[in-house]
Amino acid sequence: MDKIREEIQGVKSIGITGHIRPDGDCVGSVLGMYLYLKKICGGDVTIDAILEDPPQIFDCIKGFDKIRRYPDRKPYDLFIVIDTSPDRIGDAYPGYEKARKRINIDHHISNHGGSDTDYIDPDASSASELVYRLMDEELIDVDIATAIYLGIAHDTGVMQYSNTSPATLRIVAKLIEFGFDFPKLIDITFHEKTYVQNQVLGRALTESILFMDKKCIVSGFDRKIMNFYGITSKDMDGIVNQLRYTKGVEVSIFMYELEPQKWKISLRSGGAVNVAKVAEYFGGGGHVRAAGCNIAGSFHDAVNNLSAQIALQI
16 A cells, blocks of 8 residues: 555545544544545545544544444445554444455554554654555645644654654654644643543652563552542553653563453563563553553463563563
């Protein structure tokens, strides 16, 4: 696939979606694609952006108010899955399954393709960077640029993670030339936290545990703690990254209880350990330095099981 416009010839309906629990890259790439296709297709094509409960902090991106949770009942001519493999799109899956043509755009190394057209590049900084590559640069406007910048910034830690390439920075330079207030965008969507979010971050750090000769660190919340603070998964974003900043730590783990004896696991690595490989062992996936999975059992069961896989690489 060279440009996305080549894939939409003759279509009358398009669905666009990303993964469950959408993050900044997911929202930015989906809305960037949505705004671009709306622009080049005009009013002749029905286009739906479909995401499961995107965080309200991203409502500064144009098109956010148009996001729907469920796909149209009628089959789409084209369905585009971005920033994930189709098995992680939740309620949007019927739209993908029934579509006449399906495209998958992703940068996760654990994505092995399987759609009619796959555009997968694990070396890309983000799905948003891939979406940018598929656009005609002369057709990008300030709203599209803002969405794409948001996605790239969130998946690169505001251009500080190792997945930030010279090509990524060249794209970012072109995007900020559109003149949107990118410092404010990052403050609102990346750095700013609520009082409760700061409280739970503090608790996670205070109750964290070093193990494996202090090369690993883990913290987690069960349902009782989550209910006490009245928090959801969105309130715990960033905790696993902060744990990784502990001196001497190679792998950080943060987990929270989805339901009794079932844990959502987030993993981060300094590079010495491929956490995508660890996550894949438990049915998850991700990147070399950032990955996730679900594990059944107690908190200590989860830590022991993860430790066994991490130990194979340390």
